[in-house]
Amino acid sequence: MRVVVADDSALFRRLITTVLASLPEVEVVGQAANGKQALQRVHELTPDLLTLDMEMPELNGLEVLDALQKSGENVAVLIISAFTHQGGRLTIQALQKGAFDFITKPDLSGLEQIREALRAELAPRLKAQSLRFKVRNILRNSTAAAPIHPAASPVHPAAPPIHAASPTWMTSLEGINTRMNRLAGTIKPEMVLIGVSTGGPNALAGLLPALPGDLGVPVLIVQHMPPLFTQSLAENLTAKCALQVCEAAHGENLEPNTVYIAPGGRQMRLAPGDGGRKMIQITDDPPENNCRPSVDYLFRSVANQFSGRAMAVILTGMGSDGMLGLRLLKRHGCFVIAQDEPSCVVYGMPKAAVDAGVVDMVLPLEAIAGPIVAAIQGRMA
Structure with a gap:
C-alpha cells in the first residue's frame, strides 16, 4: 500500500512515517506539510492512502477532502485528529465527507511512547484497508461476482437468516x-x-x-x-x-x-x-x-x-x-x-x-x- 503523510508538524510527519514504514506491505511515498502540498502529492504520486492532519495551513483537512472529491482522486483518507472538542467536531465532518476512519494524536511526552501508541492505532487500520483494496481488486478483475454464501445457522435452526x-x-x-x-x-x-x-x-x-x-x-x-x-x-x-x-x-x-x-x-x-x-x-x-x-x-x-x-x-x-x-x-x-x-x-x-x-x-x-x-x-x- 502506497501512503502519503500530511501533517504540518515535522515531528509527527517523521513519527507517522517511521511507524508506517515498519508495517508490512506499506510504503510511504511522500510527505506534505500543508493542505496544498497534500493535494499535489496525491495528484503526482497517486497513493492508495493519505493520512491527513485536520488543522494545517494553506488548506485544512476539510478543504482537502472537498478538493479530493471535486477532482475525483481515488485515494482513501485516514484522519489524524487533535484530541480536543474542536478536533472531534472536525473529525465527524471529515468522516461524513468520505474519510474512512480516524486516530487521535497521542497526548504523551516520550517519543517511544508516542511511536508505540501510533503503531497500536495505525496497524489494524492499515491492515483492514489493505484487505479492502485486495478484495476490491479481486472483484474488479473478476469476470463474474462470486455467489453470496448464506449466514451461519442462527440459534433457532428452524428459521435460517x-x-x-x-x-x-x-x-x-x-x-x-x-x-x-x-x-x-x-x-x-x-x-x-x-x-x-x-x-x-x-x-x-x-x-x-x-x-x-x-x-x-x-x-x-x-x-x-x-x-x-x-x-x-x-x-x-x-x-x-x-x-x-x-x-x-x-x-x-x-x-x-x-x-x-x-x-x-x-x-x-x-x-x-x-x-x-x-x-x-x-x-x-x-x-x-x-x-x-x-x-x-x-x-x-x-x-x-x-x-x-x-x-x-x-x-x-x-x-x-x-x-x-x-x-x-x-x-x-x-x-x-x-x-x-x-x-x-x-x-x-x-x-x-x-x-x-x-x-x-x-x-x-x-x-x-x-x-x-x-x-x-x-x-x-
Whole structure:
C-alpha cells in the first residue's frame, strides 16, 4: 500500500512515517506539510492512502477532502485528529465527507511512547484497508461476482437468516412480521441496540434519519470513539434525524423516540430504574475487547436485565466486539440484524456475529431501517 503523510508538524510527519514504514506491505511515498502540498502529492504520486492532519495551513483537512472529491482522486483518507472538542467536531465532518476512519494524536511526552501508541492505532487500520483494496481488486478483475454464501445457522435452526445483499431485501411486510414473531416471540421490541465502529458515523448518518420520529422506543448506540468525540457525533446526527440524538448521561431514564450514544472513553449499561423504568448507567469499568465503550458491555447488561425485549443491530467495524453480547441476547429471543459486507467499511464485527450463528438477517445498510420499524410499528420505514 502506497501512503502519503500530511501533517504540518515535522515531528509527527517523521513519527507517522517511521511507524508506517515498519508495517508490512506499506510504503510511504511522500510527505506534505500543508493542505496544498497534500493535494499535489496525491495528484503526482497517486497513493492508495493519505493520512491527513485536520488543522494545517494553506488548506485544512476539510478543504482537502472537498478538493479530493471535486477532482475525483481515488485515494482513501485516514484522519489524524487533535484530541480536543474542536478536533472531534472536525473529525465527524471529515468522516461524513468520505474519510474512512480516524486516530487521535497521542497526548504523551516520550517519543517511544508516542511511536508505540501510533503503531497500536495505525496497524489494524492499515491492515483492514489493505484487505479492502485486495478484495476490491479481486472483484474488479473478476469476470463474474462470486455467489453470496448464506449466514451461519442462527440459534433457532428452524428459521435460517435472511441474507439479502440486493434490492430483493424488500420482503413483504407480512413475511417480515411473521418471521420476527416466530423468532423473537410475540412481544414487540422495547428498545433498539446498535453496535458500530470503523465507518460508524457515516453508517449512523444513513440509518438513523430513516427511522421515524414516532418510532416509539429508545435506541442505544455504542460507537467506538474516544472522549470528546461522541458529543460532536450526537450533535451532528440530531440535526439530520427526526429522533432526538444525545450523548448518554449517567442516571437518566430511557425515553422513547430518543437515541442515546455511549460517551467516548466510558462504558454504558442498562439497569432497572424506579417504577419499572430502564436507567442508563455510565461507568469507568475496564475496556472489553480493547474497547471502551464496548458493545459487549451494553448488550450483556440488556440480556441480563431485559431478556427478549430488544432488537439488536451490528454494523460496520473492526474486530469482534458485540458477538458475545449478541450470543446472550439470542438466548433470550432477541432479533438480530447484521450489515452486509458490501456496504461495510470494515466487515469485522458483523462477520464475527454471522460466523457465530447469532444473526437473523444480513442486510445492506439502506435496508435495515425497514425491518426495525416493521418489528416495532408493524409498517415499513
